Amino acid sequence: MKKIEHIGIAVKSLETSNELFAKLFGKEHYKIESVEREGVKTAFFMMGETKIELLESSNENSAIAKFIEKRGEGVHHIAYAVDDILAEMHRLESLGFQLLNKEPLPGADNKLICFLHPKTTNGVLVELCMDKPI
């Protein structure tokens, strides 16, 4: 793993939280993108080399809706940049980490992604992400 690529924060309202985080950071988000498969609408802020991803649920059965219902708004996942996502998935699975998807999936911001179950990572949902090959 190379660095923290982004930190995902679950929010109830993207509109309200975009305003709040713009005040906090002193700059606006650079992108809004929906990921239909995950039932989320996201906004990205750039923080040096790291991004902050705000996640709003777009349907009541999504992972973000469940998360907010159980735990309220807050840090949802930490995403780490990797060079070779398949190699990293194989490495981590062989070490006993539980992959939540067996194949890399397309994620927001031009990434291929894989999640690791928080039960196998000390309660923190981990995402691996790699730039989509051009």
Ligand code: CMX
């Ligand atoms: N971080 C830490 N723990 C989490 C969590 C999170 N983000 N989400 C759920 N959990 C916990 C639950 O609280 C629960 O803990 P307890 O057993 O102590 O109550 C445990 O994980 C298992 O929860 P579950 O109810 O069995 O499973 P869920 O249906 O809540 O699913 C998870 C949890 C992580 C497997 C599911 O959310 C998932 O597959 N996530 C990956 C996809 C995702 O998060 N997509 C949204 C982001 C998309 C994007 O970034 O674009």
